[in-house]
Amino acid sequence: MSLLVLGINHKTASVALRERVAFGPEVAPRALQELMCTQGVGEAVILSTCNRTELYCSLEPEGDSHLVRMWLQNFHQLDENELNSCLYQYHGEEAVRHLMRVSCGLDSLVLGEPQILGQMKLAYTQSQKVGSLKGTLDRMFQKTFSVAKRVRTETEIGASAVSVAFAAVSLAKRIFSDLSHTKVLLVGAGETIELVARHLKEQAVSQMMVANRTLERAQNLAQEFDAKIMTLEQIPDYLPQADIVISSTASPLPIIGKGLVERALKARRQQPILLVDIAVPRDIEPEVDELNDAYLYTVDDLQGIIEQNMATRQQAANQAEIIIEEERDNFMAWYRSLESVKLIQDYRGHAEQVCQQELLLALQALAQGKDSQQVLQRLARRLTNKLIHTPTQALNQAGKDGNQDLLTVLAHNLKLGQH
Template sequence: MSLLVLGINHKTASVALREKVAFGPEIAPRALQELVRISGVEEAVILSTCNRTELYCHLDPNSDSRLVKTWLQDFHQLDEQELNACLYQYHGEETVRHIMRVACGLDSLVLGEPQILGQMKLAYNQSQKVGSLNGVLDRLLQKTFSVAKRVRTETEIGSSAVSVAFAAVSLAKRIFSDLGRTRVLLVGAGETIELVARHLKEQSVTDMTVANRTLERAQNLAQEFNGDVITLEQIPDYLPKADIVISSTASPLPIIGKGLVERALKARRQQPILLVDIAVPRDIEAEVDELNDAYLYTVDDLQGIIEQNMATRQQAATQAEVIIEEERDHFMAWFRSLESVKLIVDYRSQAELLQQQELALALQALAQGKDSAQVMQRLARRLTNKLIHTPTQALNQAGQNGDQDMLTVLANNLKLGQH
């Protein structure tokens, strides 16, 4: 039995190639069925995300892993040289380590990101539905999920913000203990604001309003999060209602000035406002920070938080690697035990066959009238010689190789070490 990972990721391949190698949900079931039909492939899982495509396989010991690579190349009609330049492979215990590192976010574009674990679980569920999991690989994936949970519990790998959008929401969470009770104004409707909105939704924020120059884009974003839409010109009317303002536009000039915020604070009867400006150039005048009850943070402030948190994640990643090594060793011990069980079964079967053969010869000799004592002595001698042949060979080989550990194990099991 052997384990294999075959794949490409954001570190080895361009976006263009990753798109070619991807397995969308509409083709993944068929691909899995084809993959396990390859000679020697016992089990298979396909993990396909925007940053990686990886094939996890449990192979028969006599199989050729090159057949899996050829299948991948043919399935997507890829250029062999282009694929080979980006492809990586892991075998045996390196496969176990790699899969566990991926699940824990240690191999991700953003260190420690949690989304990959959910994507891996979806891939696992898909393989279960198709029927491409039935033993060793199934056990490995279940073990991997428990390892990822342990890493999340015992380290700080996912507890700190390492993106501007996440840092902005984390900052708001520090100031407002219950974000679900706040009103949020999002200024802009680009990718960063969309990520901010997603993080806010995860924190149970339900009252979001999107202000944008183009209403159509704002409406598309607001619909996804059940939010409201206003134009940039309507910000002065809405601002007194907002507890949190997060702004990220491409405007060359500030959109929110000191006077506008000052009037909003008066209307709010000096209830504080958190303003997070993650635009470059700035969307909010720097002078706003001079106002009492207005707490202004810029992208530079957030960058400092991110750098500090990144250092925390790096430290946590080191701790996670130790956990992974420990859990990998546990899994490999179980995996190797399967081989020993197979050897024991094979050896017992061989011994049973020898017993039947020698017993048949002895009965035949007795039927021919030969002396029963001689027949029994011959049976015992021949059976003993054949049964000790394999252990004797192992002892000789261990002695020739100077393998003292093997000699000790054999001596203990054969009770030769007792005097």
């Protein structure tokens, strides 16, 4: 049995091709079942995200990576040359190493991002449900999950903010320490604000408010994050309640001006407000920063934080690579031992068969009234001859061939010349 990884990712393929090669949740179970019907595929997991599609397989002796590649091409009705130009594949220990690097976020668009591990666990669970995991690949994924946990525990790979959304919340946490007592006003309802809301939810903020040009999009966020919604025109009414304002819209003009913030501060009796403007063009007038108790940060300020943290993550990634090499070697030692286990079982089975045959002959001889001492001596002699026959042949052949290295190994393992 051999291990195979076949796939494309953000480094090798365009968004357009990645979309065509993706396996949505509605087709993934059927795809797994079809992949398992491919000649030589013993186990399979399909990992499909916006940035990668990868097939993880254990192949029987008759299996071939070419057959797996043809299956992928035919399933998505792709042009062979277009797919092959973007495809990568790994075998054996390189396949194990790749899986571990992916799970730890070392192969991600954003170094060290944690979402990929959750996506990998979903792919693993889906394969369990379909029945495409049986032994080796199952063990490989379980080992990988423990490696990812070890990397997160022993390094700072996920501790530093390297996205604008994460950096905005990290900045707020740095200033307020505990966000559980803060009220946050989010301006906008796009993807960035959604990510901000997810990070805020993890910090258990006391209340989230979402202001957007249209209430329909804001309503989706409100349901997921238990937030209060409002239109942009209602911001003046609710701004005094906000300890933190994070804004990201596509507005060509500022939404929050100096005068609006000044009035909100008076209503708050000069309790400070943190304002984080991650929009380009800016949503908050730069003059807001002139106000006492108003602390304004822009996307450029966050970029400086991100660049510092990327250096920290890179150092952590180097530590993670060392852990992965160690854990890969551990897994491969187990994997290689599978063949020796089968050989040992076969060897013991052969010895047991010889023993039973000779024992039966001895019992028959005793039943016929033959001398018991002679029967036992014959049993011992025949057992000895049969059990040492194969090692004796190996020693004899190594001597004829002048293979001193093999003779040394055989002598060591048979404990010859040791007194």
